[in-house]
Amino acid sequence: MKNYVKSDSEVMYHVGLSREMLQGAHIAVLPGDPGRVLPLAKELGGKDVPVLAVHREYTSALIEVNGQKVLVCSTGMGGPSTAICLEELARLGIDEVIRFGTTGTIQEHVDLGDVLIAKAAVRLDGTSRHYAPIEFPAVADFDLTYLLADNAKKLGADYHLGIAVSSDTFWPGQERYDSFTGYVPRSLKGTMKEWQQLGAVNYEMETSALFVVSQALGIQSCAILGVVAKRTDSESIAPSSAYDKAFAGMVQITRGALGDLTK
Numbered sequence: 001m002k003n004y005v006k007s008d009s010e011v012m013y014h015v016g017l018s019r020e021m022l023q024g025a026h027i028a029v030l031p032g033d034p035g036r037v038l039p040l041a042k043e044l045g046g047k048d049v050p051v052l053a054v055h056r057e058y059t060s061a062l063i064e065v066n067g068q069k070v071l072v073c074s075t076g077m078g079g080p081s082t083a084i085c086l087e088e089l090a091r092l093g094i095d096e097v098i099r100f101g102t103t104g105t106i107q108e109h110v111d112l113g114d115v116l117i118a119k120a121a122v123r124l125d126g127t128s129r130h131y132a133p134i135e136f137p138a139v140a141d142f143d144l145t146y147l148l149a150d151n152a153k154k155l156g157a158d159y160h161l162g163i164a165v166s167s168d169t170f171w172p173g174q175e176r177y178d179s180f181t182g183y184v185p186r187s188l189k190g191t192m193k194e195w196q197q198l199g200a201v202n203y204e205m206e207t208s209a210l211f212v213v214s215q216a217l218g219i220q221s222c223a224i225l226g227v228v229a230k231r232t233d234s235e236s237i238a239p240s241s242a243y244d245k246a247f248a249g250m251v252q253i254t255r256g257a258l259g260d261l262t263k
């Protein structure tokens, strides 16, 4: 195997982690928000989970599932910080990744608090273009995605499997007009209707970069997303009860998938 790090104690510049600190973990659960790392780690791995590292947008914790170490680490928002996270974690031996994020649905039949599992993503981001030409698809790893969907089905969760639209921006790229200026450039006007017509399910900001960069690095990734905005009703993020409902479902599904992966 190529020697990706000089030594097991070498600390990666951005995520602040070394191979030694990961204690053999090869699976990672990646929320976007650093503030969600500990609550999520505690739900997945037990009460006494210490923080592993805090550096820039990357907060991490190590949990144990079926006797195996599993990393929980934030990616920060958007493609660039997600790609940096993946580059460094891959060097440390992470080869299976579950993104655990939030999203806004663009479809009427999807409700606040529901869970989405992304089978692919529209590449409305810049980061993935640095790894593969735009013709290259942003697709989830089939086996990991199947595990998420299978666990969701078994749990009777309100989940939807579909195509996400991953945008570099929260406002113009997701055709939101409640920005500071209210201006959406001509090239992006009408795009929400187009994605709806094509059956895409949701907007978010990381999954296309996650899928393309994972493919480029030779690691497997999937994405589970909680619906916190319903764009057919409003441009706003819903009250926290929507996140709480989605979080509870996502935790159960992710716990099931981790259980299967560590059997």
Ligand code: URA
Binding pocket: 102, 103, 104, 105, 170, 174, 203, 204, 205, 228, 229
């Ligand atoms: N994250 C996004 O990028 N968009 C939303 O609408 C909600 C969460």
